[in-house]
Amino acid sequence: MKVLVAVKRVVDYNVKVRAKGDGSDVDLNNVKMAINPFCEIAVEEAVRLKEAGVASEVIAVSIGEKPCQEQIRTALALGADRGIHVETEGKVEPLVVAKLLKGVVDKEEPQLVILGKQSIDGDNNQTGQMLGALANMAQGTFASEVKVDGDKVNVTREVDGGLQTVSLKLPAIVTTDLRLNEPRYASLPNIMKAKKKQLDVFSPADLGVEVTSHIEQVKVEPPAERQAGIKVADVAELVDKLKNEAKVI
Amino acid sequence: MDFTFSEDQLLFQETVRSFLVNEITPERLRAGWDTDTGRDAALWQQLAEMGLTGLTVPEEHDGLGMSALDFVLLAQECGYVALPEPLVNSVLVAVPALVDLGGELAAEWLPKVAAGEARVVAGLEQNLVVEDAHVADLLLLERSGQWFALTPDQFSAERNESIDPGRRLFSVTVTGNAEPVLSGEAGDRLRLASLNRGALGCAAQALGLAQRMIDLSVQYTSERQQFGKPIGSFQAVKHHMANVAVRLEYARAPVARAAYAMDEDAAGASLAVAQAKLAACEAANLAAKNSIQVHGAMGYTWEVDLHIFMKKAWALANTWGDAGYHKQQVASVIFAEGAALGAGSTFR
Numbered sequence: 001m002k003v004l005v006a007v008k009r010v011v012d013y014n015v016k017v018r019a020k021g022d023g024s025d026v027d028l029n030n031v032k033m034a035i036n037p038f039c040e041i042a043v044e045e046a047v048r049l050k051e052a053g054v055a056s057e058v059i060a061v062s063i064g065e066k067p068c069q070e071q072i073r074t075a076l077a078l079g080a081d082r083g084i085h086v087e088t089e090g091k092v093e094p095l096v097v098a099k100l101l102k103g104v105v106d107k108e109e110p111q112l113v114i115l116g117k118q119s120i121d122g123d124n125n126q127t128g129q130m131l132g133a134l135a136n137m138a139q140g141t142f143a144s145e146v147k148v149d150g151d152k153v154n155v156t157r158e159v160d161g162g163l164q165t166v167s168l169k170l171p172a173i174v175t176t177d178l179r180l181n182e183p184r185y186a187s188l189p190n191i192m193k194a195k196k197k198q199l200d201v202f203s204p205a206d207l208g209v210e211v212t213s214h215i216e217q218v219k220v221e222p223p224a225e226r227q228a229g230i231k232v233a234d235v236a237e238l239v240d241k242l243k244n245e246a247k248v249i
Numbered sequence: 250m251d252f253t254f255s256e257d258q259l260l261f262q263e264t265v266r267s268f269l270v271n272e273i274t275p276e277r278l279r280a281g282w283d284t285d286t287g288r289d290a291a292l293w294q295q296l297a298e299m300g301l302t303g304l305t306v307p308e309e310h311d312g313l314g315m316s317a318l319d320f321v322l323l324a325q326e327c328g329y330v331a332l333p334e335p336l337v338n339s340v341l342v343a344v345p346a347l348v349d350l351g352g353e354l355a356a357e358w359l360p361k362v363a364a365g366e367a368r369v370v371a372g373l374e375q376n377l378v379v380e381d382a383h384v385a386d387l388l389l390l391e392r393s394g395q396w397f398a399l400t401p402d403q404f405s406a407e408r409n410e411s412i413d414p415g416r417r418l419f420s421v422t423v424t425g426n427a428e429p430v431l432s433g434e435a436g437d438r439l440r441l442a443s444l445n446r447g448a449l450g451c452a453a454q455a456l457g458l459a460q461r462m463i464d465l466s467v468q469y470t471s472e473r474q475q476f477g478k479p480i481g482s483f484q485a486v487k488h489h490m491a492n493v494a495v496r497l498e499y500a501r502a503p504v505a506r507a508a509y510a511m512d513e514d515a516a517g518a519s520l521a522v523a524q525a526k527l528a529a530c531e532a533a534n535l536a537a538k539n540s541i542q543v544h545g546a547m548g549y550t551w552e553v554d555l556h557i558f559m560k561k562a563w564a565l566a567n568t569w570g571d572a573g574y575h576k577q578q579v580a581s582v583i584f585a586e587g588a589a590l591g592a593g594s595t596f597r
C-alpha cells in the first residue's frame with residue numbers, strides 16, 4: 001500500500017512570532033522554520049504503518065518555495081522513502097494546496113493520504129477536507145488512532161463529545177490530531193541517508209493546476225497584551241469586582 | 250577557504266539539540282542524582298539509536314566514521330543540557346583510543362560501542378580519578394604512559410565526591426594481573442592525544458554551559474521586576490551579560506580551531522587545544538560568576554537550576570588539564586627557542 005504524506009514548512013513552534021512593522025504579515029526574517037507539528041505526526045504514522053508491514057512505500061510531498069525541500073528531507077530522515085516538491089511562488093491558499101495535492105494523488109495513486117489536521121501558521125484546518133472533496137475520497141479527520149484492516153481503514157476521531165470511530169473504504173484521507181503518536185527523532189545515519197533519497201520537483205503546470213488567489217490578507221496584528229492582575233483583600237471585594245467591574249456575575 | 254561548518258554538521262547540531270533539550274530536563278537531571286549509578290541505561294540506548302555513540306567509530310566497525318570536527322558542535326549541545334552520560338568522553342577520547350589500540354580489542358568492542366551495548370571509558374593518570382568507571386564495560390586505563398584494557402573484574406573503583414552532583418568520580422585500583430596493551434613512545438603519544446581530546450571535549454561543553462547560563466539569566470532578568478521594570482532593562486545588569494556574551498563569542502573560534510587541529514594538524518593540536526580550553530572555560534567561569542550576580546540571592550539556591558550548569562562548568566575547568574597545565578602548554582610554544590610568534594604562528 002502506497003502512503004502519501006503532506007508536510008508543510010512553518011515557523012518553528014518554539015518561536016515567538018512577531019508581526020511586521022507595517023502589519024502586512026508575520027515577520028519571517030531570521031526565523032527558524034520547521035515541519036508543521038501535525039505534519040510530523042502524519043509522517044510518523046506513515047512510517048509506523050510501513051514498519052508494521054502495512055505500507056509498502058511512504059512518499060512525502062510539500063508545496064511551497066524551494067526552501068521547503070528542507071522539510072521534505074527531514075521527512076525522508078524520519079523514514080519516508082522518497083519526496084515530491086511542488087514548487088510555487090509566494091503564499092498559496094488551502095484550496096490551491098488541495099488542488100495541487102489532488103494532482104499528486106492522481107499521479108501517484110496512493111491508497112492512503114495522511115495530512116496534519118491544520119498548520120500552526122494559518123490554523124485553517126481546510127486542506128484535508130478540501131482534498132477529500134476534490135479527490136472524491138473518504139476522510140477521517142482529527143485522528144487519534146488509525147488501523148488499516150484489509151481494504152478499509154478504521155479511524156478514531158477526537159470530537160467534542162469524546163471519541164468517534166469511523167470505517168473508511170480505501171483509498172482514503174486521514175488528518176492527524178495531536179495524540180495520534182509521538183514523533184521520533186531523526187537519527188544521524190538516517191539524516192545522511194536522506195540526502196541520497198529521490199526528490200522529484202514539479203511545477204503546478206506539470207500537475208495541470210493554475211495557481212490563483214481568492215484571498216487577500218488585509219492585516220496582521222499581535223494579540224492585545226494581557227493586563228497584570230490585582231490582589232483583593234477578601235471574598236466580598238472579589239464578588240464586588242466580578243459583579244460591578246468585570247460584570248461576569 | 251571556507252571555515253564555516255558544513256550544512257550537515259549544522260543539521261546534526263540542530264537535531265541533537267532538539268533531542269537533548271526535550272529529553273534532558275533539569276528535573277530529569279535532579280532525579281538522576283538520587284539513583285545508584287546516576288546514569289540512565291534507557292537514555293544511553295536512545296543516544297545510540299540516534300547514532301551518537303558510534304559517531305567516531307569507523308564504518309568498518311558499524312559506526313559513522315566521523316571526526317572530532319563533526320562532533321564538536323554536538324559536544325556543545327551536551328554541555329548546554331549538562332548531559333551526565335559519558336557521551337563526550339566516549340566519542341572523543343575512549344573510542345579514538347580504542348581505534349588507536351586497534352587489533353582484536355578494537356574489533357571486539359567498537360561495534361558494541363556503536364550499538365550502545367557497551368561503554369568504554371578512558372582514564373588518564375593526569376586526571377587522578379576516573380569519571381564513570383562504575384559503568385565501564387571496558388576501562389582503558391593509562392598509568393605512566395602504559396595502557397591497560399580492563400574489564401570490570403580486573404579493577405575496583407572507590408567513589409570520590411565531586412562538586413557537580415551529576416559527575417561520578419572513582420579512584421581505580423587494578424586488582425588482577427593485567428598486562429599493558431600499549432607502552433613506550435606509542436603509549437605516550439596516545440596519552441597526549443587522549444589528553445588533548447578530553448580537553449577539547451571540556452572546552453566544547455563549556456561553550457554550551459556558558460550559553461545556557463546566559464539564556465537562564467536573560468530569562469530571569471526579563472521576568473524579575475524592580476521599580477516597575479524588568480531588571481534586565483537596567484544597564485548595570487545588561488553589562489554583566491554582555492561581557493559574558495563577548496567572552497563566549499571569542500571562545501567559539503578557538504574551540505572549532507582545536508577540533509580541526511585534532512583531525513588535520515597533529516603537530517599544532519596541543520597548542521590549539523590549550524588555547525581553546527582556556528578561552529572556553531574562562532567564558533564559562535565568567536558566565537557562572539555574572540549569572541549568580543544577576544540572579545541576586547536566588548542564584549545561590551538549590552531550587553533555581555543555575556547551579557546545575559555552574560557546578561559542571563567549575564568541574565570541567567579542572568579536569569583534562571587545569572588552567573595552569575594549559576597555560577604551560579601555550580608558554581612552552583611561545584617561549585621555545587627560536588619560536589615564531591604572531592598571528593600566523595601563536596594563533597595558527
